[in-house]
Amino acid sequence: MTPLTFLQSWKDLARHFKIVSSLHMRDLFATDAKRFSRFSIRFDDMLFDFSKNRITKETFALLIRLAKEAGVEKYRMAMFNGERINITENRAVLHVALRNRSDRPICVDGVNVMPEVNCALTKMCNFSTVVRNGSWFNINDGIVDIVNIGIGGSNMGPMMVIEALKPFVQNGITCHFISNVDDSNIYQVLKRCRPETTLFIIASKTFTTQETIINSQTARAWIVKNLGEKAITRHFVAISANKNAAISFGIDINNIFSFWDWVGGRYSLWSTIGLSIAIAVGFERFEELLFGAFDIDEHFRMEPLAKNIPVIMAMLGIWYIDFFGATTHAILPYDQYLYRFPSYLQQTDMESNGKSITRDGRMVDYHTGPILFGDVGTNGQHAFYQLIYQGTQLIPADFIATVCSHNPVGNHHRLLMSNYFAQSKALMIGKSRETVRDELIQQGFSGDSLEIAISHRVVLGNRPTNSLLYCKLTPRTLGRLIALYEHKIFVQGVIWQINSFDQWGVELGKKLANIILPELNGSKQTDAHDSSTNGLINHYNELC
Ligand code: G6Q
Numbered sequence: 001m002t003p004l005t006f007l008q009s010w011k012d013l014a015r016h017f018k019i020v021s022s023l024h025m026r027d028l029f030a031t032d033a034k035r036f037s038r039f040s041i042r043f044d045d046m047l048f049d050f051s052k053n054r055i056t057k058e059t060f061a062l063l064i065r066l067a068k069e070a071g072v073e074k075y076r077m078a079m080f081n082g083e084r085i086n087i088t089e090n091r092a093v094l095h096v097a098l099r100n101r102s103d104r105p106i107c108v109d110g111v112n113v114m115p116e117v118n119c120a121l122t123k124m125c126n127f128s129t130v131v132r133n134g135s136w137f138n139i140n141d142g143i144v145d146i147v148n149i150g151i152g153g154s155n156m157g158p159m160m161v162i163e164a165l166k167p168f169v170q171n172g173i174t175c176h177f178i179s180n181v182d183d184s185n186i187y188q189v190l191k192r193c194r195p196e197t198t199l200f201i202i203a204s205k206t207f208t209t210q211e212t213i214i215n216s217q218t219a220r221a222w223i224v225k226n227l228g229e230k231a232i233t234r235h236f237v238a239i240s241a242n243k244n245a246a247i248s249f250g251i252d253i254n255n256i257f258s259f260w261d262w263v264g265g266r267y268s269l270w271s272t273i274g275l276s277i278a279i280a281v282g283f284e285r286f287e288e289l290l291f292g293a294f295d296i297d298e299h300f301r302m303e304p305l306a307k308n309i310p311v312i313m314a315m316l317g318i319w320y321i322d323f324f325g326a327t328t329h330a331i332l333p334y335d336q337y338l339y340r341f342p343s344y345l346q347q348t349d350m351e352s353n354g355k356s357i358t359r360d361g362r363m364v365d366y367h368t369g370p371i372l373f374g375d376v377g378t379n380g381q382h383a384f385y386q387l388i389y390q391g392t393q394l395i396p397a398d399f400i401a402t403v404c405s406h407n408p409v410g411n412h413h414r415l416l417m418s419n420y421f422a423q424s425k426a427l428m429i430g431k432s433r434e435t436v437r438d439e440l441i442q443q444g445f446s447g448d449s450l451e452i453a454i455s456h457r458v459v460l461g462n463r464p465t466n467s468l469l470y471c472k473l474t475p476r477t478l479g480r481l482i483a484l485y486e487h488k489i490f491v492q493g494v495i496w497q498i499n500s501f502d503q504w505g506v507e508l509g510k511k512l513a514n515i516i517l518p519e520l521n522g523s524k525q526t527d528a529h530d531s532s533t534n535g536l537i538n539h540y541n542e543l544c
Pocket residue numbers: 150151152153154203204205206207208209212264265266267351503
């Protein structure tokens with residue numbers, strides 16, 4: 001594999017950067033009337049505007065050339081063809097099969113996985129229907145509490161989606177999520193549930209994850225205490241690839257939903273892990289979500305690189321991270337229902353591309369995955385935007401917004417949207433020294449205090465942003481949005497030559513926790529670790 005920095009397009013970009021880095025977007029807009037139409041793409045009702053980026057026609061062409069030269073098309077095909085591209089775990093990466101709404105077979109080792117996928121979907125459909133219509137608990141109406149017990153990929157996707165699709169959640173169904181091993185998490189949830197009508201979904205691909213197992217045992221004890229041992233089969237279902245462990249826990253074999261090793265945890269909300277979503281919003285809407293992702297899968301699979309939204313998003317990210325030295329990326333949804341979207345993407349992106357070793361085992365000599373952060377507009381504006389405007393770091397940002405509110409109240413949505421449009425404009429255009437000077441002179445400033453005041457108030461602008469704007473946050477739109485980011489992450493992983501589908505780093509901390517657990521005994525002093533860890537453990541043992 002040719003190292004990334006040896007590729008001709010990379011070298012050309014490095015040269016080209018020297019020219020572009022001194023250009024201001026204000027001038028690029030002023031000298032090109034077609035900039036918006038050149039650098040924006042419409043996908044159905046969704047508009048992707050990337051014209052407020054520090055690029056020229058030549059930058060764009062070079063970035064697309066890099067995508068080609070780095071093999072994005074080849075790897076894209078390999079993923080869709082079920083090849084084992086997760087090389088360190090020797091697995092295919094097929095979340096695209098989970099939402100393949102066509103009859104196109106998708107094979108792993110020559111076996112079409114689609115019949116099994118469709119069979120699991122039918123089972124989800126049947127199950128979610130009986131829970132929703134009350135027949136699972138034999139009730140006509142009233143509240144049903146759905147408690148998803150899972151962590152990481154078995155928690156964040158469903159939790160984000162159910163929040164995002166709240167307007168579609170059936171009355172009477174309340175979804176709760178227990179993920180943290182912290183006892184306060186389960187305590188707060190159980191406090192709000194009625195045992196008679198509570199359904200626990202144990203979501204764990206491996207069924208060995210410490211947090212999920214202990215939370216499930218506590219939930220099991222709660223049901224047994226309130227309803228007796230026999231109630232377990234009615235009140236617990238499992239989603240797992242480890243059927244035997246689920247059966248040993250007491251789950252009825254008919255209530256175990258399958259999971260495949262080619263579904264990565266953080267890409268699994270489209271699978272049976274989405275059961276809580278199907279129960280909350282109904283299977284039809286869950287299917288719409290799948291259709292949305294499928295729309296983008298087809299777009300990603302078929303469109304040429306230069307017209308391919310996730311490819312463009314990815315290449316712009318590469319441009320900033322590897323040439324401008326950006327280390328972060330802000331996700332800024334102007335849509336309250338997407339308030340969990342930034343933290344959801346944190347896992348998808350940072351666990352996937354937080355790597356520094358190439359697929360062939362070399363240490364990279366360039367930066368890879370960015371630190372993702374964000375919050376909903378306008379909250380973020382009153383919190384961290386200042387750093388994006390005037391801090392020392394370049395922070396590329398994605399502005400995401402919905403044209404129509406689910407809950408139109410007075411002038412709220414227009415106000416929200418005026419902020420959405422204003423922020424990306426202000427970040428791009430900034431406020432020049434001359435404008436600030438004129439304003440301050442009018443306010444009576446002069447002399448030294450005028451010069452100092454000017455320096456503080458100048459906003460350089462030239463801060464890059466993408467804007468995504470769609471009609472309404474429906475399940476289909478949400479599916480599209482998530483899939484766009486998934487494929488963006490995929491493309492960046494290909495460019496950086498890393499494996500985006502494993503997470504060996506997090507294993508280390510998990511193993512150490514198991515070693516430390518028996519030392520938290522409230523008595524004996526430990527000297528088994530470094531002095532800091534010893535000191536912390538000993539302080540804990542002294543106080544507990
Ligand atoms: C995601 C990771 C990780 C995983 C959790 C839960 O890609 O693999 O977040 O989803 O560790 O694992 P289980 O589903 O096996 O409990």
